[in-house]
Amino acid sequence: STSTESSSSSSGSSKEGKGIALAYDVGGRGDQSFNDAAYAGFEKARKDFGIGGEDVEPSDGESDADKVQRLTDLARQGYNPVIGVGFAYAPAVKEAAEKFPKTTFGLIDDETVKGENIANLVFSEEQGSYLAGVAAAKATKSKVVGFVGGVEVPLIKKFEAGFVQGVKDTDPSVKVRTQYLTQPPDMGGFSKPDLGKEAARGQLDSDADVLYHAAGLAGQGVIEAVAAKDKWVIGVDSDQYKQKTLDKYKDSILTSMTKDVSGAVYNLVKSVHEGEPKTGVVRFDLKTDGVGLSDSNPAFAEMTEIQDAVKKAREGIVNGDIKVKTTP
Amino acid sequence: MKKFDKDRLILALGGPALAIVVAVALTSVVLIASGRSPVEPYALMAEYAAHSDIQVLIVNQAATYYLAALAVAIGFRMNLFNIGVDGQYRLAAMVAALVGASVTLPGPLHILLILVVAMLVGAFWAGIAGILKTTRGVSEVVSTIMLNSIATSVVAYLILPAQFGEQRGNNLTTGEIPESGWFPGIELGAAGEIYGFVVVAALCGVLYWLVLNRTRFGFDLRATGAGESAAIASGVDAKRMVLTSMLISGAVAGLAGMPILLGDAHTYSLDFPAGLGFTGITIALLGRNHPVGIALGALLIAFLDKASATLDYNGYEKEIAMIMQGMIVMAVVISYEAVRRYGLRRQQQKVGEELAAAAAATDGTGPENRKEVSA
Amino acid sequence: MSTTLTKPAAQQSKPTARRRLTLAEWMLVVAGILLLVSAVRLITGAHGITSVGQTSTALRLAVPIGLAALGGLWAERAGVINIGLEGMLILGTWFGAWAGVQWGPWTGVVVGILGGALGGLLHAIATVTFGVNHIVSGVAINILAVGATRYLSSFTFAEMEGGTSKQSPPIESITQITVPGLSDAMRDLNAQHWFLVSDVAGLVGGLVTNLSLLTIVAVAMVPLSRWVLWNTAFGLRLRSCGENPLAAETLGVNVYKYKYIAVMISGGFAGLGGVFLAEVATNIYLEGQTGGRGYIGLAAMIFGNWMPGGLALGAGLFGYTDSLNLRGGGQNVHALLLLLAILLVLATAWAIYRRKFLTAAVAAVSGLVLFVWYLSVDEVPSQFVTAAPYVATLLVLAMSAQRLRAPKAVGKSYRKGEGT
Amino acid sequence: MANHDIHLSVRKGTVHAIVGENGAGKSTLMKILYGMQKPDEGTITVDGQEVSFSDPGDAIDRGIGMVHQHFMLADNLTVLENTVLGSEKLYGIGARARTRIKEISDAYGLGIRPDARVEDLGVADRQRVEILKVLYRGARTLILDEPTAVLVPQEVDALFDNLRELKAEGLTVIFISHKLGEVLSVADDITVIRRGTTVASVNPADVTAKQLAELMVGAELPSPETRESTVTDTPMLEVKGLTLTENDPVDGARTVLDDITFTIRKGEVLGLAGVEGNGQTELIDALIGTRRPDGGTVTLGGEDITAWPTRKRREGGVGYIPEDRHRHGLLLEAPLWENRILGHVTEAPNSKGVWLDIKSARSDTERIVTEYDVRTPGIDVTAGSLSGGNQQKLIVGREMSHNPRFLIAAHPTRGVDVGAQAQIWDQIRAARREGLAVLLISADLDELIGLSDTLRVMYRGRLVADADPATITPEALGSAMTGAASGHLEDEEPGPARDGGEDR
Numbered sequence A: 001s002t003s004t005e006s007s008s009s010s011s012g013s014s015k016e017g018k019g020i021a022l023a024y025d026v027g028g029r030g031d032q033s034f035n036d037a038a039y040a041g042f043e044k045a046r047k048d049f050g051i052g053g054e055d056v057e058p059s060d061g062e063s064d065a066d067k068v069q070r071l072t073d074l075a076r077q078g079y080n081p082v083i084g085v086g087f088a089y090a091p092a093v094k095e096a097a098e099k100f101p102k103t104t105f106g107l108i109d110d111e112t113v114k115g116e117n118i119a120n121l122v123f124s125e126e127q128g129s130y131l132a133g134v135a136a137a138k139a140t141k142s143k144v145v146g147f148v149g150g151v152e153v154p155l156i157k158k159f160e161a162g163f164v165q166g167v168k169d170t171d172p173s174v175k176v177r178t179q180y181l182t183q184p185p186d187m188g189g190f191s192k193p194d195l196g197k198e199a200a201r202g203q204l205d206s207d208a209d210v211l212y213h214a215a216g217l218a219g220q221g222v223i224e225a226v227a228a229k230d231k232w233v234i235g236v237d238s239d240q241y242k243q244k245t246l247d248k249y250k251d252s253i254l255t256s257m258t259k260d261v262s263g264a265v266y267n268l269v270k271s272v273h274e275g276e277p278k279t280g281v282v283r284f285d286l287k288t289d290g291v292g293l294s295d296s297n298p299a300f301a302e303m304t305e306i307q308d309a310v311k312k313a314r315e316g317i318v319n320g321d322i323k324v325k326t327t328p
Numbered sequence B: 001m002k003k004f005d006k007d008r009l010i011l012a013l014g015g016p017a018l019a020i021v022v023a024v025a026l027t028s029v030v031l032i033a034s035g036r037s038p039v040e041p042y043a044l045m046a047e048y049a050a051h052s053d054i055q056v057l058i059v060n061q062a063a064t065y066y067l068a069a070l071a072v073a074i075g076f077r078m079n080l081f082n083i084g085v086d087g088q089y090r091l092a093a094m095v096a097a098l099v100g101a102s103v104t105l106p107g108p109l110h111i112l113l114i115l116v117v118a119m120l121v122g123a124f125w126a127g128i129a130g131i132l133k134t135t136r137g138v139s140e141v142v143s144t145i146m147l148n149s150i151a152t153s154v155v156a157y158l159i160l161p162a163q164f165g166e167q168r169g170n171n172l173t174t175g176e177i178p179e180s181g182w183f184p185g186i187e188l189g190a191a192g193e194i195y196g197f198v199v200v201a202a203l204c205g206v207l208y209w210l211v212l213n214r215t216r217f218g219f220d221l222r223a224t225g226a227g228e229s230a231a232i233a234s235g236v237d238a239k240r241m242v243l244t245s246m247l248i249s250g251a252v253a254g255l256a257g258m259p260i261l262l263g264d265a266h267t268y269s270l271d272f273p274a275g276l277g278f279t280g281i282t283i284a285l286l287g288r289n290h291p292v293g294i295a296l297g298a299l300l301i302a303f304l305d306k307a308s309a310t311l312d313y314n315g316y317e318k319e320i321a322m323i324m325q326g327m328i329v330m331a332v333v334i335s336y337e338a339v340r341r342y343g344l345r346r347q348q349q350k351v352g353e354e355l356a357a358a359a360a361a362t363d364g365t366g367p368e369n370r371k372e373v374s375a
Numbered sequence C: 001m002s003t004t005l006t007k008p009a010a011q012q013s014k015p016t017a018r019r020r021l022t023l024a025e026w027m028l029v030v031a032g033i034l035l036l037v038s039a040v041r042l043i044t045g046a047h048g049i050t051s052v053g054q055t056s057t058a059l060r061l062a063v064p065i066g067l068a069a070l071g072g073l074w075a076e077r078a079g080v081i082n083i084g085l086e087g088m089l090i091l092g093t094w095f096g097a098w099a100g101v102q103w104g105p106w107t108g109v110v111v112g113i114l115g116g117a118l119g120g121l122l123h124a125i126a127t128v129t130f131g132v133n134h135i136v137s138g139v140a141i142n143i144l145a146v147g148a149t150r151y152l153s154s155f156t157f158a159e160m161e162g163g164t165s166k167q168s169p170p171i172e173s174i175t176q177i178t179v180p181g182l183s184d185a186m187r188d189l190n191a192q193h194w195f196l197v198s199d200v201a202g203l204v205g206g207l208v209t210n211l212s213l214l215t216i217v218a219v220a221m222v223p224l225s226r227w228v229l230w231n232t233a234f235g236l237r238l239r240s241c242g243e244n245p246l247a248a249e250t251l252g253v254n255v256y257k258y259k260y261i262a263v264m265i266s267g268g269f270a271g272l273g274g275v276f277l278a279e280v281a282t283n284i285y286l287e288g289q290t291g292g293r294g295y296i297g298l299a300a301m302i303f304g305n306w307m308p309g310g311l312a313l314g315a316g317l318f319g320y321t322d323s324l325n326l327r328g329g330g331q332n333v334h335a336l337l338l339l340l341a342i343l344l345v346l347a348t349a350w351a352i353y354r355r356k357f358l359t360a361a362v363a364a365v366s367g368l369v370l371f372v373w374y375l376s377v378d379e380v381p382s383q384f385v386t387a388a389p390y391v392a393t394l395l396v397l398a399m400s401a402q403r404l405r406a407p408k409a410v411g412k413s414y415r416k417g418e419g420t
Numbered sequence D: 001m002a003n004h005d006i007h008l009s010v011r012k013g014t015v016h017a018i019v020g021e022n023g024a025g026k027s028t029l030m031k032i033l034y035g036m037q038k039p040d041e042g043t044i045t046v047d048g049q050e051v052s053f054s055d056p057g058d059a060i061d062r063g064i065g066m067v068h069q070h071f072m073l074a075d076n077l078t079v080l081e082n083t084v085l086g087s088e089k090l091y092g093i094g095a096r097a098r099t100r101i102k103e104i105s106d107a108y109g110l111g112i113r114p115d116a117r118v119e120d121l122g123v124a125d126r127q128r129v130e131i132l133k134v135l136y137r138g139a140r141t142l143i144l145d146e147p148t149a150v151l152v153p154q155e156v157d158a159l160f161d162n163l164r165e166l167k168a169e170g171l172t173v174i175f176i177s178h179k180l181g182e183v184l185s186v187a188d189d190i191t192v193i194r195r196g197t198t199v200a201s202v203n204p205a206d207v208t209a210k211q212l213a214e215l216m217v218g219a220e221l222p223s224p225e226t227r228e229s230t231v232t233d234t235p236m237l238e239v240k241g242l243t244l245t246e247n248d249p250v251d252g253a254r255t256v257l258d259d260i261t262f263t264i265r266k267g268e269v270l271g272l273a274g275v276e277g278n279g280q281t282e283l284i285d286a287l288i289g290t291r292r293p294d295g296g297t298v299t300l301g302g303e304d305i306t307a308w309p310t311r312k313r314r315e316g317g318v319g320y321i322p323e324d325r326h327r328h329g330l331l332l333e334a335p336l337w338e339n340r341i342l343g344h345v346t347e348a349p350n351s352k353g354v355w356l357d358i359k360s361a362r363s364d365t366e367r368i369v370t371e372y373d374v375r376t377p378g379i380d381v382t383a384g385s386l387s388g389g390n391q392q393k394l395i396v397g398r399e400m401s402h403n404p405r406f407l408i409a410a411h412p413t414r415g416v417d418v419g420a421q422a423q424i425w426d427q428i429r430a431a432r433r434e435g436l437a438v439l440l441i442s443a444d445l446d447e448l449i450g451l452s453d454t455l456r457v458m459y460r461g462r463l464v465a466d467a468d469p470a471t472i473t474p475e476a477l478g479s480a481m482t483g484a485a486s487g488h489l490e491d492e493e494p495g496p497a498r499d500g501g502e503d504r
């Protein structure tokens, strides 16, 4: 038996790139969240640049070694860039990047691992969430708003932190109710809309009238519950007002905190395609429009008071007057 | 007696071989039904697994599975269903990582400390189920299921930065274990590194066999599994036995996280693999609780796991391997049972026949000719 | 010699029939618990613990667990352990959604039940015909179900508009009803936060608000199972297979047939539970949606002493604590600490009365610990809130497991004509 | 082959007895008649009509009912449920059935409570439920497979009265028993089966019990009679004030052993009579150490062993021939040599230190197989594939190999044929000569009286009577077993063989 490595180590990524490779984290494609967003960027890049691509799902209970193998396989086959979707890929990207110095590795949501050929695509979710908090504090009538997080992990706590700060800075008298659906490593909180629905109902019952969710698929349950009560819900990741599966509820979707994973993937591919691969930390924040607040709901766009407040907050963050915390 | 043994060997090998053939055939039927090639996936997987780095991956994974399966098998040998291996190894790995990251000791001592902590924590968590069973009569099936979920919560709590964990980027970890606590691996150059813990796992298998088959304690344990009431009457303290084997099972479960922790990750973080315990159950079943059988089972499942990655690159669904896993398990357990029954019946018949022949030969009851019969 | 041999024996030669709680006693117990809960609510101000929403969420969360538990009941009453419930639940979600998307929710219900029953059939073939260890077969079915549904999804849902390989397109929802006047009246009453009255109103209100028709069907299955199993000839035969199959065989009962039927019904119930998850709890199929509810259902059944009423209680407990946890968990579970501490004090008293001092000591110490915990924090960390239902189950089992009694021949392999 | 060339014809309205050694094939034959097993060849004719049964349901339809050798009752169901099971069409499963059960019960004086749970019933009641089940189905032909094995003589008499009543109504009864006296008293015809085939049909008036037995065995009948006394003055086992309460979580405490006091001396066999379920099992458990008594002491050779765990007791010289060999004596799926280790794993030749000594254990198993005439092709076959008698011989051999000082022998010859029976008796006698103290518990009163030096009767957890085996009759013993008599039975001669006073 031969080592797959030795047969190809000489080639590295020197052969003409086969295109982009995406390696997903738990949830994979179809999570209606950032895996899907990454896929959207991937598709767009493939189309625009006329290149090939491969996207691969993880398996349950895999270890770092499996992730390393996945990235290695992809790099060896000649894909460039190879993007690990999610912070869980950090150790794997580090290892694979050393083996394939000529391949660019994208790593989403992590900046702890650095390398010459590693692009850390990170987002300031707390900034976008701050704006969501501002909007919520302005929109609430009952002076109670809610946050529903899928799984209680630091990433989601960033959303919570920004949201809470946004609310409190806008109107300290508004109460924020926080609810997480599951605890890690039970990632079910991102994929169980029924839990989202019941949690949202609980918050609505305790008078919350604007809910912000960061719960992936489970968020669909949140949106459904809120729509049933005719209150406001703030979507997450992509502009959920435009999401087809949520068409029925779109009138209740006040706005969405967008996180441009798609753009991040697209831009990385673009940079590689143009022969000037990005490396190091590439931060997507309010300044770069990597995160933001959508206003595709016309009702929201017309709420001038809120729009003003949001705009002001955005400026404050961009020029550094407002520092948004990343932990609650 | 040789006759019986040869029979037994044929029966022992025939069962699983037949089962795998059946499982492969059934999977092929599924493939054909869904309009795919019924053979190509196997060829792809075999080809992929021929690479030495994949083989290293398989062996490393198998070591982890092996330990989890041994933990389950210890319980199985005395009719205890330790479904809680999952929670036990996760909690154990987490606490062991915490301890390992917070001390500095000379190499072997550091590793030893981590292992001892892992075994103690695993044993402790399994011991709760053991105590509930022996003192309160709570079925270990239910209590270990509950304890799995509770372990999740405990880990989630302990790993908070406010408690013992630290946040690194978007991940929560226990902090990195210093290099003195890393288990040295076997470097194979480009193919990668085989966890040194593979050797430990193998030693555990030997120890398992030795204790079970060659010691008084092992005899008591097996006797309890084979007939609890007979074992009690023979002087086994069944309650203590339940507790002891639960503790041992938990301690071994505690080791299951170690190959990855000490050989690769060196820290427990949110993405530490979960679910090994359930795979362990599957493998213990496949291996019939026999140390060699379990090793083969672990390799088989690890092969399916790792080699199936190639299916994705070639337009097949990885789930094919999973279906095959399910089919293999089902087919294997059915064929084991069929073979076991067949064996028993055959033996009874033989006993009957030989005795009848003996009786006819002497037309009496004398024991004189028995020796010949058994020779 | 001695002639004083026969004093009238103090004890009976055989124990008298097992004492069971009468209906009146049950009512007293329930009333007592309600009083206690109500008091705790007033002391702690955690009004959420008996609100209408709490109850109605608890009901919805309890239904799939309860259906899985019913599945467990049917199989185990016929002597077959069914740890494959999780797999059958998964089959139920997939088949239910697959048919539901295409032909409407009620067809989905039927097909989902059939999907679960298919899993049951497989389990029956393995355990009844081939005599495979029941747990072993169940574990195998769980693996198989996950693999099969994933595989199937990749060329069914993935090719449908709005679906992916992990998710089905939305399914039309099943009608929900709310008992008009009653629901609102109860809600108002509940909002008053009166002692006891509001708690009862919360309970009743929760049971009449936002009820899916499928919930009603599911709840009706509990008394229906009870009736069929204990009041019909079919049920008697089925149970006899779980108690003493050999005796049943000698009376002309076709044990294999009843076991097959029972295990398939068992799968059917789990399948229905799966459909409920896919159609009522949410309106899509999602990979991993069952999340171990099959195992929990099994626990609920054991908790309920292999009786329909008991398992409903067990499922209710899971639903209730889960619901607490999802509806502002920290504060509510904090209140539960006090409730638990009080219950443990009562348990201590009872144990002392029964002269079981070790038990009493354990209960007293745990009670004290809980009480101190209650006083020292305002909210239970969310990590522990998640664990509440499991801890509660363990506690209750630890206190009551010795009273439980499984069907006598459950888990034992039975071969026709091999009896003595 | 269990049966071959069976010829049996039973006249209507008679009681037809079938006798034969253990394993002769009686039960197998009956199961064939009842449709539970299928014959390879041959015919069955009922009322002149040839029939073929594929399951018991067919036989029931033909008016055949069977009471099995072992109870076929679901403990957790009520009497009513057990009765109507399978024949729900007759009278439903509710009130009509209850009425019908009461009718039958009254008509035959069975005294049945339809709503009692079977687990709460005693053996005699269970036996009556079994008969009720058959009558409820309107059987015209009743097969009773050893219905008297667990009954005391008075209960047997009551049962026979029932049988005669049935016969008077024109019902046919096929009756299997090993107790030849019973057979001769109740049967109209007798068929003898040996090695699976019918060897004789006799008229009870024409044969004696001895002749019948010789027909069964094909040889002369052994007797358990013990002639010389080997009782010494040294106490080996002393039990004082042993009390055990059972803690039922539902019913609360229940006394199952009430102040049991007795002494067994070296070389003495103490026979314990009693209907099953009167505390014998619990007494054994307390002596072997699997249950902690609530009060009292057990002394072995002067050492207080009350607190000793089972293993230490066994190491200390307590041998145990359990009443249920499958559940307490053997690992059925383990080979013989492992079964030889069972119970003595800490003793030579089975182990050295913590390690098993497999080689010695195996060779010692070979020795036992030879010395105790265990019929087996080798020591690697599973215990489960041996016949019952040979399993029992293996157990006896194993226990005797460790030179016990005190032996608990519970039904040592139950289910064992006459040949093996004699061997086991011999072995007990031989060990007794060397100073072994034996506690013998047996339902076979002849065995009990024949083998014992002293007799005690246990009733409701107490020792209520004692008797001298030299003078006592089974009937007198039986009446004490039902609680009808107490104290010293036939007390004309207190005798030095008895250490008086301890049972009050």
Ligand SMILES: Nc1ncnc2c1ncn2[C@@H]1O[C@H](COP(=O)(O)OP(=O)(O)OP(=O)(O)O)[C@@H](O)[C@H]1O
Pocket (backbone or CB within 6 Å): D001, D002, D003, D020, D021, D022, D023, D024, D025, D026, D027, D028, D029, D069, D387, D415
């Ligand atoms: N199908 C078969 N083929 C061959 N032998 C069999 C078969 N079935 C049973 N046997 C054996 O035939 C013998 C007859 O057993 P059976 O139970 O009929 O004896 P029995 O006369 O009722 O004895 P007992 O007095 O102990 O009740 C046993 O050794 C049994 O193991």
Ligand SMILES: Nc1ncnc2c1ncn2[C@@H]1O[C@H](COP(=O)(O)OP(=O)(O)OP(=O)(O)O)[C@@H](O)[C@H]1O
Pocket (backbone or CB within 6 Å): B347, B348, B349, B351, B352, B353, D001, D022, D023, D024, D385, D386, D387, D388, D389, D390, D415, D416, D417
């Ligand atoms: N299907 C079968 N075919 C042939 N022989 C069988 C079969 N089943 C069991 N036997 C034989 O019958 C015997 C089963 O033991 P069982 O206890 O029924 O015997 P038994 O005749 O009652 O003897 P004992 O009088 O010693 O109890 C064994 O020797 C076994 O090998």
Ligand SMILES: [Mg+2]
Pocket (backbone or CB within 6 Å): D022, D023, D387, D388, D389, D415
């Ligand atoms: Mg026999």
Ligand SMILES: [Mg+2]
Pocket (backbone or CB within 6 Å): D026, D027, D028, D069, D145
């Ligand atoms: Mg018989």
